[in-house]
Amino acid sequence: MADTFEYGGGRVPPGEVRHTRYAISETFLGDPIRVPVTVVNGERDGPSVFVSAAVHGDELNGVKVAHDVAARYDPSDLAGTLLVVHVVNPPGYLAQQRYLPIYDQDLNRSFPGNERSTPAQRIANELYTGLFSWCDYGVDLHTSTRGRTTMFHVRAQTEHDGAARLAEAFGANVVLAGIGEEDNSIRSSCTNRGTPTITVEMGEAHRFQRPHVERASAGIESVLTDLGMYDGERLSPTWRRVVNARTEKAWVRSDAGGLVDLHVERASVVEGGEAICTVHDHFGTEEHVVRAPFTGLVVGLLQNPVAQPGHPVCHLVSVDEETRAAIEAAS
Known part of the structure; x- marks a missing residue:
């Protein structure tokens, strides 16, 4: 029998799905800023994996992936827990811009955060301590910034065994390795503190691109399958290039x-x-x-x-x- 999954201020018993809104800060009016979260706690014991999207508020492909993933998996199908953070940066998402509005701070350069520092640092601290740090693995979904496009690829600190395992299991053709060690991103902060995490980059900002969404959803299924959490398809790409990000790009x-x-x-x-x-x-x-x-x-x-x-x-x-x-x- 699986255990109850606990996170900052919440508990989800085995065999249950919980949709909630987790408070990470307050507006100028003192109203709570909340992130939408889905927790699917499987009926059987296993690891916990978070899937996060829209730490940059205009990167929408990941939001659709999170939506589809949260709806797809039933507790009866899972051994372990899936935690989906649908929109990491609600102020940026509401403004449809990359950074936190007004302060123009990059939330993905603010982790693991500081509860006594800037708005971005405080939000990052609440997200990290309340959500991400409770999981064993993580998949953070991104697109290219506005005005650019990127092919589907993964970024990972592959010198960490857990991150290397996720990167391989995700099944992308291209892996940019060894980047993010000190950039205060979700990926580097979680990986360096015991929650191996990969970044998935795909397509363009400000749109849903169905081929990328479907490919990322399949990659998440492949990860869950590799971790023994789900009986699904494990992807094996026809070619794979692992790139040393410092010298080969x-x-x-x-x-x-x-x-x-x-x-x-x-x-x-x-x-x-x-x-x-x-x-x-x-x-x-x-x-x-x-x-x-x-x-x-x-x-x-x-x-x-x-x-x-x-x-x-x-x-x-x-x-x-x-x-x-x-x-x-x-x-």
């Missing part, structure tokens, strides 16, 4: 301002020296070609078609010939 940037004409697509492979985009001035008299510094896979790409010097236009990760052949065979 680059944001390729424009050296000029103007109108951007892209020559590559997201998830495509480009040759070293190949033109990624051309930046034109508004008179059509000057142009600047941005070229790939090495042969690589286009993980992220500019969507807003204007740039200024230093503007990132492409997120590129290196690939060897074997991986390149596998990518091209799968496409």
Whole structure:
């Protein structure tokens, strides 16, 4: 028989589903700011996993994944507990913007938080101590920021065995490894304190993209299956590239301002020296070609078609010939 699942101020007996709103702060009027939370506590004993979305308030793909995951699993199907935090950043979500409104603070650079510090630090502290720290594993859902798009991939501190296990079980083709150690994100703070957590990046802000939503939902099922919590499908991608984030990737940037004409697509492979985009001035008299510094896979790409010097236009990760052949065979 499973145990009662406990979190900050709440207890959910085995075999029950609990929908609640967990208070994390107050408005200027003194009214509570609450995050919507679903707890599915299985009928059988097992680990606990949190799924979180919208720590950046405009990243909506994860919100739909959380919605679908919370509705999908029944306590009779689970060995362990699934905790879904549907919207981590309600003020940003209500304003449909990335950061906490008014203060312009990045909540995902504020963990594990401080109960005596800034609004972002206090909210992060309440989320961490009241929700995330009660779980054994975590999956944090993101999209690219506005004006950019990213292919489906995972970020993880793979030197931690638990995080490496989650990253592999999730089944993404690309894993950016070894990033987030000191960035005060949900992922790094939880992983460094005993709750291995991965970040899932997918698509664009301000929209639901059904292929990404379905792929992330399948990845969560794969994780739950790998952990012995659910009898489902364990994903095995046809190719996989684990990238050392410090040495095997680059944001390729424009050296000029103007109108951007892209020559590559997201998830495509480009040759070293190949033109990624051309930046034109508004008179059509000057142009600047941005070229790939090495042969690589286009993980992220500019969507807003204007740039200024230093503007990132492409997120590129290196690939060897074997991986390149596998990518091209799968496409």
